[in-house]
Amino acid sequence: MSKPTGGGVNDVTHFLASGGAPGSPTSNPMFSGASQADWAAKRLVWVPSDKHGFESASIREERGDEVEVELTDSQRKVTLSREEVQRMNPPHFSKVEDMADLTCLNEASVLHNLRERYYSGLIYTYSGLFCVVVNPYKNLPIYTESIVEMYRGKKRHEMPPHIYAISEAAYRSMLQDREDQAILCTGESGAGKTENTKKVIQYLAHVASSHKGGTLGRNKEAIQGELEKQLLQANPILEAFGNAKTVKNDNSSRFGKFIRINFDVAGYIVGANIETYLLEKSRATRQAKDERTFHIFYQMLCGTSDETKADLLLGTADEYRFLSGGSIPVAGQSDSENFTQTMDSMVIMGFTPEESISMLKVISAVLQFGNISFMKEKNHDQASMPDNTAAQKLCHLLGINVLEFTRAILNPRIKVGREYVQKAQTKEQADFAVEALAKATYERLFRWLVHRINRALDRRQRQGASFIGILDIAGFEIFQLNSFEQLCINYTNEKLQQLFNHTMFILEQEEYQREGIEWNFIDFGLDLQPCIDLIERPAHPPGVLALLDEECWFPRATDRSFVEKLSAEQGSHPKFFKPKQPRGEADFSIIHYAGKVDYKAHNWLVKNMDPLNDNVASLVHQSSDHFVSELWKEVDRIVGLDQVSSGENSGPVNFGASGLKTKKGMFRTVGQLYKESLTKLMATLRNTNPNFLRCIIPNHEKRAGKLSPNLVLDQLRCNGVLEGIRICRQGFPNRIPFQEFRQRYEILTPNAIPRTFMDGKQASELMIRALELDHNLFRVGQSKVFFRAGVLAHLEEERDLKITDTIIRFQSASRGYLARKSFIKKQQQLSALRVMQRNCSAYLKLRNWQWWRLFTKVKPLLQVTRQDEEIQVRESELQKAKDNLTQVEQDYTDLDKKHAQLIEEKSVLADQLQAEAELFAEAEEMRARLASRKQELEEVIGELESRLEEEDERAVKLFPAACYDWNKNLHFI
């Protein structure tokens, strides 16, 4: 193992690797390292102990199935059955880094090892293929940049266990195998899932930054790119809005998340995406004693300026009904400082000031919802709102009309059959509606936030080649009584555990079979499918979720009728358990992987439907505030009031009879939506290479240095750590395809394989023979070689040594190249310098030579020397004059040509004029001829007229009477 050296680092490595010093300080002397001799002589064993889980004892006498032991601590002699006694490991294995290496593998040894390491500040321990971490409840100096550098490029076995080693392994195998990776952090609340998730991101942001130059050391600020910075800021923002102080954990994530970091082919980060699951939205309106709602509420109340407070209509913490405990400080945290940090993070993330203030407004509105109070009217059940101050504030913040809001709450329009009617609400209904709206508003805000962060982190400019996903989700929850939320989270864990079992045990064994490896199929009893079926099976018989959905559609269905139906359908299921006499406690139990969990079905129908006053919803959707109306963009999925009209039975909401069946398919229940997103997640995870991190909470008092043995043992059993180690040792956990085996390790067996072509299996067998491996350490399958744990690590080490030799040679050649390059440059600079030097020194000598001095003095006086110059000047003048002349000549001929052309044009025009004039004369003559002709013709007319007169007279003479009359008439006229 390569242990770093150097002063400052040594203090830190103390927290990474056990110093190996004998009798290193532990808080419990009983477990202090027994020396090798002691161990051999006393035949030390572990025996169960109530207080310590196990305590050390030495075997006195063995009688058949019974063993008499003497307790090391109290010297008391006890007789136990053989099964109860667990062998102790030799001291050589004290604080071993990988528990799969232990010779005696039992619960006692695993607990002992974890405890020993924990007391020495070594919180990470490998356990076969996964890593166990115990929450230290204090800051350890093991997450600095220099530690990141120490893990960079290292193999798992080269460095002490660390989350960085897991991250590095995932990163390396992503690059090496081109396979997507997942890091799954599970554990109880307070076990450290979120903290470790952040460390993974920190590590990846550092080693895979697309800004090179940052590859080795240097200033942190300078090397981080914008994307990396934003990636690191995503968590603080999400934590402000999604984390809260609980009894167990001051910074408990109240939602699950899957962070996907995308990398390009070169291994640089190109983007990220966050998916969230199951936000505990009820926390926005109610908190248990000594618990807080989401941090951002307190941050806003403490951190905003007076001016902003006025804008947001904020009061103090104890003025809000939704802050059950008023202002509860968190030890070591300042809400107002955290507020500044949250806002800073949002700026880095690229949130506009308008977006931030809009978010705060909505949060203030969520609080205002709680201050609206209703009264029951004296004579009937109807609710009224005597004081609408809170409603006014709320409506102002949300940008809606207060009268419309009041009407929508107190007298909403409800669809009955095919018609809408106004339906007065009872006080209980109104209270329920307001609370539901507050929760929905906060949930929508959170969804918007995640969406907004994703938009900032989504960089599509560069193609993502593969990704590392980090899952941070609550582990099994087993309370005295458990509700729908616990069912969802336990269902998730059942699936994750199944994935784990699948990869580790079942697929493994299937692969042995497929590869034709002699192997006794072991049934670990770890197939969790029956329990998963009990929850998610859609039909034949329907599982819990399907039955719950079905019940939601039944008129007059209640939580009780749901439980009855469930018992009828699943009563005989091996994982289902119905208490004999339901005394108001548990309604039914499910045998989960982690143990039996008692569920109480109170309010499950409502929780599953998640009904909302759709009148108010559409009102807010039409808000004058753009941000608010954006939040309520999709209002179609809401389970409206018509699905939950009032009934006679107890409880605030009951399920009415109004044609629910017809509504089926229009919206989906909480259970359905969750199942869907979980299915999607599992599909993603199944296509990745999973790396498991098991987080362990050492005690429930948030105390450093204390480890409650039984609490830890429970968790070790629950999360399969012990089974994991067992199968890891029995099986062949490392496998490698022939081709890759040859490509990777041929370097270790030079000349083992002839140069000619050879098939993979044959080549691998030859190589293994050359490596002289014990037959028990490997198996050769159909397409891969299988190795026991640790063998491949050993081969890797050998390979590294071998490669390192070549690499050192190559690095020497490379350094030679660089040195010669720079030497050549240096030489060129030198010779340039020499030329200048030579010239300078030549001039210096010349300068003082008498003749030269004379020459320089006389030179200006010598006319002769200037003749040449003069000739040159004259010649150039002559040339200029010649040029001018030719230019002028050229111009002249040009003009001449132009002149001739114009004359020609002129004569053409004159001809035209002549022709025109002739034409004119002709026309004039014609006119005169025509005029005389006209005269002649006029004369003819006069003649003809006088002849007519004559003829008339002659006619009168011929017909006198008639003519007389005619004349008379003529005269008369």
Added chain:
Amino acid sequence: CLRSYPLLLHSADYREAFGLFDRVGDNKVAYNQVADIMRALGQNPTNKEVNRLLGMPSADDMTAKRVEFEGFLPMLQTIINSPNKAGYDDYVEGLRVFDKEGNGTVMGAELRIVLSTLGEKMSADEIDALMAGQEDENGCVNYETFVKHIMSV
């Protein structure tokens, strides 16, 4: 003595090269320059070999201690007499180990990690200078070309 003949032939060149590295003017060079002078003179010693010749100096000694040409010459002689035996084929074979696709290229990112984390680790600046212009648009390095490039000077 026959073997040292070519050295004598170029002794003047060596002295000149040596002089080029003297930044103080005392006709000596710092310990940490010795390896680079040898490289400039066509040798490819490992850092370890040079350190051994210098008597395993501490990091402080590397910058503080100085050696004159007469002290340097026998060291150079030793390096010349036991040259880096690896050649083009060895380097190519060594880099082929990282050739995942078997197409004659390795990932630039991987090469960087190898050179900066294995063996006599190289700094980011050294690697940048070494790999300038060697990566194609996919970030891959043709290692045969790369080795030729390295061995070209």
